[in-house]
Amino acid sequence: xxxxxxxxxxxxNRARIVQVARDLLSSTSELPMxxxxxxxxxxxxxxxxxxxxxxALLAExxxxxxxxxxxxxxxxxxxxxxxxxxxRWLDNVADYARVKRGVLAALxxxxxxxxxxxxxxxxxxxxxxxxxxxxxxxxIRADVTSRDVLILLGFLSRLDEASAAESAHHILDLIFxxxxxxxxxxxxxxxxxxxxx
Amino acid sequence: xxxxxxxxxxxxNRARIVQVARDLLSSTSELPMxxxxxxxxxxxxxxxxxxxxxxALLAExxxxxxxxxxxxxxxxxxxxxxxxxxxRWLDNVADYARVKRGVLAALxxxxxxxxxxxxxxxxxxxxxxxxxxxxxxxxIRADVTSRDVLILLGFLSRLDEASAAESAHHILDLIFxxxxxxxxxxxxxxxxxxxxx
DNA sequence: AGCGTATGCGGACACGTGTCCACTTGACAG
DNA sequence: CTGTCAAGTGGACACGTGTCCGCATACGCT
Numbered sequence: 508x509x510x511x512x513x514x515x516x517x518x519x520n521r522a523r524i525v526q527v528a529r530d531l532l533s534s535t536s537e538l539p540m541x542x543x544x545x546x547x548x549x550x551x552x553x554x555x556x557x558x559x560x561x562x563a564l565l566a567e568x569x570x571x572x573x574x575x576x577x578x579x580x581x582x583x584x585x586x587x588x589x590x591x592x593x594x595r596w597l598d599n600v601a602d603y604a605r606v607k608r609g610v611l612a613a614l615x616x617x618x619x620x621x622x623x624x625x626x627x628x629x630x631x632x633x634x635x636x637x638x639x640x641x642x643x644x645x646x647i648r649a650d651v652t653s654r655d656v657l658i659l660l661g662f663l664s665r666l667d668e669a670s671a672a673e674s675a676h677h678i679l680d681l682i683f684x685x686x687x688x689x690x691x692x693x694x695x696x697x698x699x700x701x702x703x704x
Numbered sequence: 705x706x707x708x709x710x711x712x713x714x715x716x717n718r719a720r721i722v723q724v725a726r727d728l729l730s731s732t733s734e735l736p737m738x739x740x741x742x743x744x745x746x747x748x749x750x751x752x753x754x755x756x757x758x759x760a761l762l763a764e765x766x767x768x769x770x771x772x773x774x775x776x777x778x779x780x781x782x783x784x785x786x787x788x789x790x791x792r793w794l795d796n797v798a799d800y801a802r803v804k805r806g807v808l809a810a811l812x813x814x815x816x817x818x819x820x821x822x823x824x825x826x827x828x829x830x831x832x833x834x835x836x837x838x839x840x841x842x843x844i845r846a847d848v849t850s851r852d853v854l855i856l857l858g859f860l861s862r863l864d865e866a867s868a869a870e871s872a873h874h875i876l877d878l879i880f881x882x883x884x885x886x887x888x889x890x891x892x893x894x895x896x897x898x899x900x901x
Numbered sequence: 902a903g904c905g906t907a908t909g910c911g912g913a914c915a916c917g918t919g920t921c922c923a924c925t926t927g928a929c930a931g
Numbered sequence: 932c933t934g935t936c937a938a939g940t941g942g943a944c945a946c947g948t949g950t951c952c953g954c955a956t957a958c959g960c961t
Contacts, residue, residue, distance in 0.1 A: 516909075685881040748943095
């Protein structure tokens with residue numbers, strides 16, 4: 508599966524493309540593919556061979572951020588109960604999304620593209636971990652998949668520049684509420700004092 | 705607000721554009737704007753003046769369907785308790801969305817465009833009615849707006865051709881669950897005989 | 902070093918979108 | 932009926948995307 512080792516020039520081209528994309532994004536929030544190709548001194552073909560879609564390019568550019576997001580899932584799970592960890596993590600995603608719109612595109616492949624059918628990427632795996640913990644804890648519905656969550660999270664990419672940024676957290680509340688088991692915070696299997704709705 | 709009465713030729717142009725768009729959509733699911741202009745025998749300028757975005761054109765083409773969707777909200781509210789009506793209505797939306805992708809675009813303005821800031825269109829009003837009924841009944845969270853629902857429903861437009869069509873109902877379940885009050889089906893105030901589901 | 906070839910290059914191209922503006926024409930006054 | 936002019940027209944244009952393919956060259960082999 509590891510692609511048969513790139514030629515030396517191909518490797519440097521790829522690296523240069525990513526660097527140029529990073530630079531462009533730091534000045535404007537636009538990322539026209541042909542501008543990337545031109546600035547990187549490669550043809551459109553080269554660009555598109557390395558990164559078939561803009562999302563692929565953004566995913567590479569923001570890989571460090573995505574890794575951090577993934578790591579934070581583990582951290583939160585260590586510090587809080589599963590439900591709280593999940594909730595906080597969703598807020599993390601929203602924060603990243605607001606600051607770097609590209610991060611969204613980087614996780615978008617999880618919802619819309621064919622490659623995502625089975626492999627939802629590192630983010631999908633992070634969500635799986637959160638879901639599994641919540642399921643075990645009894646606070647998260649058992650019929651939720653990481654794919655579901657990714658699709659629901661897709662709304663973030665539609666909010667962007669509108670003043671709607673503030674509504675992100677509210678909607679995340681609704682979504683999170685939807686992921687929970689009926690009882691609310693406590694699963695009632697564990698002998699917790701249920702406050703009752 | 706009524707635009708100052710169009711010139712006769714303008715009116716017929718507009719009608720022809722809509723008709724042509726309808727025809728194009730019935731053969732392919734594509735709707736290239738310049739193809740519409742060409743087939744309608746008008747210039748790009750005319751097309752774009754009448755319908756600034758593809759969504760605007762689709763909204764016009766599918767207006768009858770949207771009206772029907774809106775009407776079904778009232779019907780359902782007459783036949784069921786608010787929660788059930790809401791749930792059924794969401795399924796209606798998903799069904800329309802699967803059959804005619806354009807309907808989605810027609811309601812999309814509610815989530816992403818500026819005009820939607822306050823006026824979410826007829827669909828928004830239908831949702832408002834469902835929300836109000838559910839709120840009164842005590843089964844729907846009081847802090848949910850039609851805008852929230854429209855944004856959440858946006859996921860439907862991302863599902864399209866993928867085999868994900870079947871997952872639409874599942875995700876609607878999650879969303880609907882998120883809109884409900886804690887107690888679940890019964891608000892314990894109204895003793896309605898809800899079959900549950 | 903010299904060679905053959907698969908690998909990668911890069912830009913022309915086909916196609917789509919949306920804007921702009923010089924020109925046309927419908928509607929109404931005289 | 933005719934003149935007037937704002938409303939309306941339509942297509943050229945600027946810009947973006949993504950594909951295709953003839954060509955260059957890096958790499959492995961001798």
